[in-house]
Amino acid sequence: MTEETFDWRSFLTRWSDEWAGTYGGPDELPAAADEPAWHARWLGAEPAAGERIAAVEERLGHRLPPSYRAFLEVSDGWRHAGGFVYRLAGSGEARWHEDERGLSEYYNKGELEGMWARALQLDVESDMTTVLLDPFAVGEDGEWAVYCHQSWAACEPARYGSFREFMLDMYREFHSLTAHSRGPAFVNETTRRLDAQVERARLDALRGEHERAAAALAEAAGFGRPRALGMGDQLRRLHGQTSTVHYGGLAQDPLYSGEFIPLLAVEHVAQRRGADSWARQLSSPSDEHREAAEEVLREVTERTFRYTARGPFGEAVERAREQARWGRTEAAWRTLLSAMPRWSPLGPDHLAPVGLLADSLLGPLITPERGRELLGIPRGPEAAEHSGEAGEAGEDGEAGEVSEADGAWAAEPADGLVWLADPPSRNRLPEPYRFVLVEGAGPAELPVRLGGQDAVLDAPVTHWELDRRRFRGRTSSNYEDCAVVTVGHAGGPGWSFALDRFPAGHLAARFVSPAVAASQGAAQPEGAVPPGARAVVVWCEPERGLFHLSVAERGIEQYAFTVDGPEVRSSGGPIPSGLDPAVLFATPAVPVPAPVPGEGVPDRTGERRALTAIAAEFGVDLPRFAITEGRLHTFTTRSWTRPPGPGETYMVVTFGGPPE
Known part of the structure; x- marks a missing residue:
């Protein structure tokens, strides 16, 4: 829409008529100063003649921007531009602002620098609201930017590309505020059109046309149509937006509260808001409703909330x-x-x-x-x-x-294992990891295989929650190296994994691979021929240049190797050619200097080759999304080190603070 096609007369007439229609009769009359406008059903004034506009431009030393000029040619001033500007300047009242309120002291960066002194002031009467036209912020169409600042809002002024954009937004504000104050009694051609638009958007959304529905609902919500905000917020939330999403009161409706109260609780917990904030969001007179909401908040806080649906x-x-x-x-x-x-x-x-x-x-x-x-x-x-x-x-x-x-x-996408060797996020050192892959056992069986008869699965947690709590209230020693592992399916048929992404340092002299214990006692379906109850253990410390692999079957170690910098140690039987450490960790043609701990980036070529080869050899992978973004069960394993022998010493460190 351009200034040539925008019909100011039609727009202002509709606005005036709808404003006048909000007063229903003798018991609902406007203020005395507005009675002439109400009787005339016109919020404006007489048009400004061309000579008058030219005189104003000569007085100001600027040609007025097109949309403000076109407005004056229809109405030389305006009443009730939105809810907080009671009278808007006509040609004779427009004047330079000259920073009379000292706002440049608070907002004077970027485009706002110098604006307060040079802009044209358009508000004549308002509720602590300043409307300014900036002659130095001019678009390609010749329009001046409009800045609207509300002192009680304590934020930077809203910016509009033109006076026309400002007035369209004030018209929306008039609709929104009136719809809120008068409710269903506020009916006119515009509200009927927008309500029909909301219903079409609802059907579009259910048909899968969510982008079109979201745009239509956003427009209607801007005008305060009652159903638009609640429905539009649902689409916005699934589009990934969380700010200012409140679902339009649906959380207070008993029909919908079970769906939307948990969402409010999620944001409440994420933003770490207080109890008063939660009480304000509920605003329900029902004790039963409040008690149910408190229970939902508790479950969301404890990460135990379960979504349910019908049918x-x-x-x-x-x-x-x-x-x-x-x-x-x-x-x-x-x-x-x-x-x-x-x-x-x-x-x-x-x-x-x-x-x-x-x-x-x-x-x-x-x-x-x-x-x-x-x-x-x-x-x-x-x-x-x-x-x-x-x-x-x-x-x-x-x-x-x-x-x-x-x-x-x-079937999961083949994430493989090599993603464990991806570069860490910026300013972080490569992280060590260790894991056990077990064939012929589901994830729920791993506590018995790796943690003993008393080991149990804990509630699912995210990687980040596990990272935060791993040091709290924990005792660590080089006598007993028990790992807190996450568990799940390992991609290949019949394989499960137990992964520790925060291992202590590898102690070669006392390390005992859990592969042997993990490969014992694998249960098979009745009548099935056991394919071989294998277990695979990998331990990697990239900074140190250490990589360990051990494989056991039915309680017997088959083969193992440890690459520790330039040294390679192996044990057990012959290593399959595809897993030969001499090949996987072959010295590159151009030698790479050994990294100094804490400095530089280690060469992880051998590690990547080894992870790729292990995934191919056993047909396994670790589900990247589930491990990094999802929630998985955990348990504590038996020690990965043997007890100290005669004359050996050990150190115990206890970390303060109770577990979360």
Whole structure:
């Protein structure tokens, strides 16, 4: 839209008529100063003649910007520009601001530098609101930027590209404030058009046209239409936006509260807000509602909240959660996607299972990209026209049980092992790691294999939560090296993993590989021929240049090697050619200087070769997304070192603070 095509007369007439319509009769009259405008149904003034505008331009020494000039030609001034500017200047009242309020002391950087002294002031009467036209911030179309500063808002002024943009926003503000104050009584052609637009957007969203729906809902929400904000926030949240997302009061509606209160709780915990903030968000007179919300907040805080849904989709959620907690995050995600056509809304303002984002196990799966993918699937009543193809995909999702026969839906992308050797984030040293791969055992069996009869799985945690708590209230020694490991499926059929990403230093003289114990007693399905109960142990310290591999089968070590800088030690039987350390860690043609601990970046070529070879030899991988972004069970292993012998000493260190 350009100034040539914008119809100021029609726009201002509609605004005036809608403003006048907010007063219903003798008992609802405007203030005395506004009565003439109400009777005339016109908030403006007489048009400014061309000679008058020319005289103003001569007085100011500038030609006025096109949109303000066009406005004056229709109305030489305006009443009630939004909710806080009571009278806007006409040609005779516009004057240079000259920083009369001293605002340059607080806002005087970038574009605002010098603006307060040189800008044209347009507000004549207002509620601590200043409206300025800047003749030095001129666009290609000749328009001057408008800055609107509200002293009570304690923030930088809002910027508009032109006077027309400012007035359009003030018109939206008038609508939004009036809709809030008068509710359903505020009805006119514009509100009816926008409410119809909201209903079309609802249907578009359920059909999968979420981008178009989001744009339509955002426009309607700007005008304060009651349903638009709640529905638009659902789309925004699944698009990855969290700021100013409050779901338009749906959390206070008993029909929808179970879906949206957990989402508010997630943001409350993430922002570390206080109890008063939580109480304000609820604003419910019902004790039952408040008690339920407090319980949800507790579960979200403790990372135990479980999202539930009705019908077939709810059943798929349970299957997906079971898959996710054992590291099969891709299978879990596809289980959810396949079930989306059978999701049903709680009511007419519910557009998607956005509450999944609060689930302790499934929430981390839903990245902004995946949120858009989810929204792109027709669902609910609107999925009927797509029921053929989508329904068939959904039935496949029902086969997603956690077993070795999961089929295509449970297959994970081949992450391999080599991603463990990816460069660390900036300003961080390469991190050590160690893991055990066990064949013929599910993740739930690993505590018995590696931790003894009393070992149990702890609640799932993220990598970052484990990192924060690993030193709190913990005793560490070089006598007993017990690892806190995360567990899950290791990609290949029948393989599971136990991974420690924070190991203590490797003590070659006292190290005892857990491969032997882990390979004992593997259970097999009844009647099946055991393929060989193998266990693989890898320990890597990149900075030190150490890499260890040991392989055992049915309680007997098959082979092992340790590369420790230039030294290579091996034991057991012959090492397969594909895992030969002499080949994997061959000296490069151009020698690479050995790194000094804490300085430089170590050469990780041999490590990468070894990880690639191990993944190929055993058909295994570690699920990167599940380990780095998901939540996995943990347990504490037996010691990876033998007890000290006669004359050997050891050190014990206790870290302060209770466990989180």
